[in-house]
Amino acid sequence: PYPIVPVGTLCQLLTQQRCVFMVLVGVLFMVAFVGNIGTLYVNSRRKLRPFFRSCLIALACSDLVYSLSFTTAYVAHFNAPYLELWTLGEFMCNLVPFLNTATIMFSSLLLVAIALDRYMAIRRAASRFWNPSWRCCALCIGVISLASVLCALPLFVISGVEKIYLQPTVGELQLVSMCLGLSEAMGVYNVILLSLIFLPCIVGFVFLNATIARRLWQRRHFNQQQQQQRAQAKRQEEPRFVYLLSRPETTHALVTAFSVAAVVDVATLPPSERNAQLSAAAAARVARHRRMVHVVVLMMAAFLCLRLPAWIFLILRLYGAFSSPVDWLLYFSFGLLNLTSCALNPIFYTFLTQTLRCLDQLKQRLLHLLCC
Secondary structure (H helix, E strand, O other): OOOEEEHHHOOOOOHHHHHHHHHHHHHHHHHHHHHHHHHHHHHOOOOOOHHHHHHHHHHHHHHHHHHHHHHHHHHHHHHOOOOOOOOOOHHHHHHHHHHHHHHHHHHHHHHHHHHHHHHHHHHOOOOOOOOOOHHHHHHHHHHHHHHHHHHHOOHHHHEEEEEEEEEOOOOOOEEEEEEEEOHHHHHHHHHHHHHHHHHHHHHHHHHHHHHHHHHHHHHHHHHHHHHHHHHHHHHHOOOHHHHHHOOHHHHHHHHHHOHHHHHHHHHOOOOOHHHOOOOHHHHHHHHHHHHHHHHHHHHHHHHHHHHHHHHHHHHHHHHOOOOOHHHHHHHHHHHHHHHHHHHHHHHHHOOHHHHHHHHHHHHHHHHHHOOO
16 A cells, blocks of 8 residues: 655665764754753843843744754654654654744744844934833734744645655565655745745845944944044144144145155154044944944844755755755755754844953954964
């Protein structure tokens, strides 16, 4: 009653490849698990805006569920005799794709919500304080959860276990299971999910964070201009001949007219306005704005590079054969990108200050060791 599949048509990983993937999955899982548990502990005690706190806690829970589901499925794949075989049972064949898709959608929508919260906080800073109520926070998290569950629900129907006979030798048959999905339905489902849910998430996330980065950059230059204007106003209070001698136009005229004497005189002149020294507080503020711009750009790059490739690969694999070891290596590698995203979210959104401080200290120690 079941189809017979020769062993030669199935794929296996080399021992070295299997060990490498097991180590990577184990390390990333531990980082994601510890980081998100720390996120839950820290954010439950920090004084944060209710909406931001709700999103961070929900994001940590989602990443924990995805990490557990992903690691369970991948370890089962690695320990199976062949990569196509499924050893976790029929219920897990439906549950694992459902959980993976639901948590990825949930975390993606939450990242957009966090970006929206930061955008609104910056936009309304001049008019009024952005602080939604707990009821609004619970409603938003509930709507995002419901949308994610409904998006992933079709996988319970599409996915299923198929029994086959494995033929190791000519006269031997083994009854095994494979977790498969209806290829046509799966292709339509992935295309719809990518085009209607995930691509709008990417556009919204990039737009909001790009706007935040632009505003931070503008604020940085605005602070620099304010400092320069204060310095110029202070210098204009000096006697007029001193102020005129300090102007770069006057210096250029002196150098042109009195090239020898001007070289001596210019060295004693005050520095030009473009080299005006910033105060310690202003310099720290400018450095902080510059650092935050870099962090926001890094967040956008991480979101695109860690989330998008897996979806593109899932769609492309439906239009070609998925039977070579290279295909499985790509599948596992792109899956690891999603797990990496779960490991990086606590660093980006909860422990960013501590991470930057540690990186600063590490940089200083390296420079000290290299005698730079």
